[in-house]
Amino acid sequence: MKIITVKSAGFCFGVKRAIDIAFKIAKAKRQGVYTLGPIIHNPQVVDKLKEQGIIPLEDFRSRKDIKALIIRTHGIPLSLSQEISSLGFEIIDATCPFVKKAQYYAKLLSEEGYQVVILGEKNHPEVKGIMSYANDVIIVDLKTPLPKLKSKVGIVVQTTQSLEALKTLLSETIIHAKEIKVYNTICNSTALRLKETETIARKVDIMIVVGGKNSANTTQLTRFCKSLPVPTYHIETSSEIKEEWIKGVKRLGITAGASTPEWIIKDICKNLSDRGG
Amino acid sequence: MKIITVKSAGFCFGVKRAIDIAFKIAKAKRQGVYTLGPIIHNPQVVDKLKEQGIIPLEDFRSRKDIKALIIRTHGIPLSLSQEISSLGFEIIDATCPFVKKAQYYAKLLSEEGYQVVILGEKNHPEVKGIMSYANDVIIVDLKTPLPKLKSKVGIVVQTTQSLEALKTLLSETIIHAKEIKVYNTICNSTALRLKETETIARKVDIMIVVGGKNSANTTQLTRFCKSLPVPTYHIETSSEIKEEWIKGVKRLGITAGASTPEWIIKDICKNLSDRGG
Numbered sequence: 001m002k003i004i005t006v007k008s009a010g011f012c013f014g015v016k017r018a019i020d021i022a023f024k025i026a027k028a029k030r031q032g033v034y035t036l037g038p039i040i041h042n043p044q045v046v047d048k049l050k051e052q053g054i055i056p057l058e059d060f061r062s063r064k065d066i067k068a069l070i071i072r073t074h075g076i077p078l079s080l081s082q083e084i085s086s087l088g089f090e091i092i093d094a095t096c097p098f099v100k101k102a103q104y105y106a107k108l109l110s111e112e113g114y115q116v117v118i119l120g121e122k123n124h125p126e127v128k129g130i131m132s133y134a135n136d137v138i139i140v141d142l143k144t145p146l147p148k149l150k151s152k153v154g155i156v157v158q159t160t161q162s163l164e165a166l167k168t169l170l171s172e173t174i175i176h177a178k179e180i181k182v183y184n185t186i187c188n189s190t191a192l193r194l195k196e197t198e199t200i201a202r203k204v205d206i207m208i209v210v211g212g213k214n215s216a217n218t219t220q221l222t223r224f225c226k227s228l229p230v231p232t233y234h235i236e237t238s239s240e241i242k243e244e245w246i247k248g249v250k251r252l253g254i255t256a257g258a259s260t261p262e263w264i265i266k267d268i269c270k271n272l273s274d275r276g277g
Numbered sequence: 278m279k280i281i282t283v284k285s286a287g288f289c290f291g292v293k294r295a296i297d298i299a300f301k302i303a304k305a306k307r308q309g310v311y312t313l314g315p316i317i318h319n320p321q322v323v324d325k326l327k328e329q330g331i332i333p334l335e336d337f338r339s340r341k342d343i344k345a346l347i348i349r350t351h352g353i354p355l356s357l358s359q360e361i362s363s364l365g366f367e368i369i370d371a372t373c374p375f376v377k378k379a380q381y382y383a384k385l386l387s388e389e390g391y392q393v394v395i396l397g398e399k400n401h402p403e404v405k406g407i408m409s410y411a412n413d414v415i416i417v418d419l420k421t422p423l424p425k426l427k428s429k430v431g432i433v434v435q436t437t438q439s440l441e442a443l444k445t446l447l448s449e450t451i452i453h454a455k456e457i458k459v460y461n462t463i464c465n466s467t468a469l470r471l472k473e474t475e476t477i478a479r480k481v482d483i484m485i486v487v488g489g490k491n492s493a494n495t496t497q498l499t500r501f502c503k504s505l506p507v508p509t510y511h512i513e514t515s516s517e518i519k520e521e522w523i524k525g526v527k528r529l530g531i532t533a534g535a536s537t538p539e540w541i542i543k544d545i546c547k548n549l550s551d552r553g554g
Contacts, residue, residue: 166451171444174461181458184451 002251003272004204006196009256010265012189014096015040018073019261021094025070026052032067036060036084037125039072039094040259041215044237060084068092074125075099077132099126102156102185103133109154110134114181117149119169120158124216127158146172155182160190160217189258190217194224197255201225204253206245207232208272210265211257218257225255237264238271246275279528280549281481283473286533287542289466291373292317295350296538298371302347303329309344313337313361316349316371317536318492321514337361345369351402352376354409376403379433379462380410386431387411391458394426396446397435401493404435423449432459437467437494466535467494471501474532478502481530483522484509485549487542488534495534502532514541515548523552 011019018039025033026049034057038046046056060066068090071081075095084091095103109116116134120127121141131137140146142165153173157166163186173180201207207225209232211218218234225232230253233245246252252272256265288296295316302310303326311334315323323333337343345367348358352372361368372380386393393411397404398418408414417423419442430450434443440463450457478484484502486509488495495511502509507530510522523529529549533542 163452167448170447170451174443174447174459175440178461179459180461182451182456184455184457 006255012258018094075129107133114154115150159187283532289535295371352406384410391431392427436464
């Protein structure tokens, strides 16, 4: 069985940076450092950090022993960040720099008097963070018709959105708005991973998608492979691999979400090689 | 024969304003006032103004008797305007206020550091005027592929362009630019005239398009009606009407370009009524 791994599978720039920050702090054995929620949507990485003393917290308000909180890649709303500071906790900001940019542009557009339109999913933590930086703001996802917009519209984009969605939004906005200022804050890594995954998926008998079951972009990869269509299995670790999946399989493709660490991908590759390679 | 005239046929807001300015000056019998080129692309209106002493000039540099120059609706390049002033001539600015806006936005975008992209025809006087207000500027017409753009792009639009063309430009620009600021400087009167002309043209046996043979937007109306297809005749005055055109015609539609005065449209209606109405 030939195993082909997608080149851009696994950690994106922002996730790698955040995980590096967290493990560096763990290594320094600093006390009282927590992550605000799981640092990424990958239970195995979160468990590994826990073992090294970096625990995810949902409620930081009743804890007395907090010295610092690590902010995850998606970022947090401005008010939350202000609350954390007001409690005297240090903020270790692992927000993805591309998300930071989107937050900054939302603030700038707002200050310049634009009605800020964010293209993204309204319940996603990244979007909740970005929107907190603007005053007059709406979220659009193109699944529902565009609401009535003002004549001066500023656009920023959730980093994982597609360019096609942004083009559609621009076409719809220019019908009504007299002035649009748009910052294309889309991060290319999502599109690149999808594109490379498609190339491999079209050449193989089955696809294995590796990553947290709670990871939006891993789930998106699974849905995408299934739609091609290719028989596709979404797993977190090698223990989930079933013998019948690979029976008679000549070519097997592996891809992984942006929150999947390399050691898990490697372990799965090795396990598959041992079975049928 | 039933004659139906398109509601929005004839003078648009900007042309009406310019002609009012010129006739007001003629009425006041001010001496030494010329128009810089024909004030609009309609020979009959230009002749009428000539009779009242307002002569179009192409070369103002060798004339000694000029006191003031009337600038036509399309506007002029900034350098020309500066040259006229430096010769001590008064400028009577009949530039369409919508074109003025496009000039202003081109200047603003340029000052804000954007590469200015003008969607329009590069040889059109309006575009030549607008582009003179920006430093780093290119003209695109979508007939040829988009050149390589910078990452910060500002867009203004020739007032007679279509919204569809602007949507296409935005879709192509957002592939490369990280930031776009666009001012939709399209004037609705062109789109409205085309839309109303189509509605009428689909109901009649022949269409008469009235306006200067040198008028771009009248020629565009003619081409548009012919493409529907409807038998279409482009005339400047009633003297051009041919009996065989209206033989057996039950319903006749009339439309006119933005530079066609009402008195010519009315004269043609009357002439046609007398013949077959």
